[in-house]
Amino acid sequence: MSIVVTGATGHLGQLVIEGLLEKVPAAEIVALARSEEKAGALAARGVQVRIADHDRPHTLAGAFNLGDKVLLISGTEVGKRVAQHQAVVDAARTAGVALLAYTSILHAPQADFMIGRDHQATEGSILTSGLPFVLLRNGFYTESYLSDFSAILRSGRIESNAGNGKVASASRADFAAAAVTALTEGGHAGRAYELSGDTAWTFADLAAEITRQSDTKVSYHAVTSEERRTALLQAGLPEAIADLIVDIDEGIARGLVADTAPDDLTRLIGRRTTPLAESVANTLKAL
Ligand SMILES: NC(=O)c1ccc[n+]([C@@H]2O[C@H](COP(=O)([O-])OP(=O)(O)OC[C@H]3O[C@@H](n4cnc5c(N)ncnc54)[C@H](OP(=O)(O)O)[C@@H]3O)[C@@H](O)[C@H]2O)c1
Incomplete structure (x- = not known):
């Protein structure tokens, strides 16, 4: 086995x-x-x-x-x-x-x-x-929002059609640790776990955190879905991917990934989830 x-x-x-x-x-x-x-x-x-x-x-x-x-x-x-x-x-x-x-x-x-x-x-x-x-x-990986870190620092800009929607993200390591618990301990069969970070942040919070930790002023620009789609297509993304990204951020605007409750992730991993500030610091260190 x-x-x-x-x-x-x-x-x-x-x-x-x-x-x-x-x-x-x-x-x-x-x-x-x-x-x-x-x-x-x-x-x-x-x-x-x-x-x-x-x-x-x-x-x-x-x-x-x-x-x-x-x-x-x-x-x-x-x-x-x-x-x-x-x-x-x-x-x-x-x-x-x-x-x-x-x-x-x-x-x-x-x-x-x-x-x-x-x-x-x-x-x-x-x-x-x-x-x-x-x-x-x-829930969503914090790393997904930091993968274009150099571009964010270069432009000083984060753009999204998510409005003031919140993301209760956690790090991939947090989600991996939850999977390890479910696979190595008994008592998890038949369960559905809602796994999200302990705190939820907005894109404005993300811009502020990057500004706080780097020497660069980064601002959040809330745009409409149509403006975002146009910008993504102009950046060379295929139509299907642009539509997917716009749709995800519309979901964020509707609050689909904002929920920090119940504390399933924290309970499965036995510790607090990785805060946004720590993920930003790790990304800066790796640059
Ligand atoms: N929660 C979130 O925020 C978030 C964000 C992004 C993705 N996701 C989801 O989480 C998954 C894991 O994330 P990740 O960051 O580990 O993605 P990843 O690094 O791209 O890994 C995806 C894995 O799936 C394998 N795979 C893809 N197509 C396959 C196929 N036809 N047959 C067998 N294996 C296949 C890939 O194999 P290779 O190594 O050979 O390419 C790779 O090992 C993603 O695939 C996606 O569904 C979640």
């Missing part, structure tokens, strides 16, 4: 594997990856590597064994993910895994924006499968 992590070579997957290595022997951990080469560093640490691509369901045939615990990390391709996740659920059911954990979205049933739909469909197929499950309904 092993703990199998899909998307193991991604950002979240690697953090989950790091956390698992602190709790269980490497030989009991399986990294499911698309590329042997990318998974090489994990194999070197004694983690088992199995190669599978969710777009090619037959490659999932040997991915899981009876009694495994599986973490399905949601895929990156919005629109294609429902079929990709279904392939993993089907393979897990055929194998008879003991637990299927899934990284969903905060308040999935009410998440009425584009990225919510894939998660709702996958939660549905997991429930239908009859497998013991745990739904890790992740």
